[in-house]
Amino acid sequence: MTSIRQATVDDLIYMQNTNLWCLPENYNMKYYYYHILSWPQLLYVAEDHKGKIVGYVLAKMEEDEPAEQHGHITSLSVLRTHRKCGLATSLMTSSHARMTETFDAEHTALHVRKSNHAAFHLYSQTLKYDINDIEKGYYADGEDAYDMRKYFKNRPDKFLSEEERAEKAAKMAAEAEAAEKAEAAEAAEAAEDGAVEEAAAT
Ligand SMILES: CC(C)(COP(=O)(O)OP(=O)(O)OC[C@H]1O[C@@H](n2cnc3c(N)ncnc32)[C@H](O)[C@@H]1OP(=O)(O)O)[C@@H](O)C(=O)NCCC(=O)NCCS
Known part of the structure; x- marks a missing residue:
């Protein structure tokens, strides 16, 4: 059985190892330490029954836009031998949960890579990330990247489908109507109270 748990400093070397096996985007150990020392809540590993690290998510909170608290997934990978068992989904949802609980993140x-169909399916279909932008030549080999976002609250209108937009508009109209009715009822009550007081005074 494979379990998901928060990463510790002792895991970093194995996370780096997994990253080297799985991705061309690699980082020096200092960068892993920077993540775990700054946001230890956001790093998770998948550990098999023998204690071997078979997957990880390396995540952080973005520091350059303090106005809107948001997380960033720096790296995610699962060893080939352990793929398609739901591990990446669990790693990501664990980190997402801590982004909102601990840091009140608005989005992540x-x-x-545009060609990474497995990861794109995971993000867009399973985890419901939206494409925010396409960054031309983002990767060192010149490949374009999808810049993707998942909103935990207040998902902007530009990411909503026609139906979701119509649903949102209907909900807002219903809320406005309910508020108007409540206001009218309050005004009527106040007028009634005023009339009773006036009658009592005469
Ligand atoms: C992308 C990756 C992390 C997915 O890990 P995983 O543990 O196999 O993912 P999960 O088992 O949680 O699968 C999540 C979804 O993606 C789908 N999926 C996984 N691999 C897939 C593939 N090769 N092709 C199409 N869909 C795939 C699953 O079927 C599942 O879909 P569902 O929720 O609709 O059933 C893994 O393939 C990997 O490590 N790749 C190399 C590193 C990498 O690309 N990292 C991402 C960099 S941005």
């Missing part, structure tokens, strides 16, 4: 973001 990531980059993915």
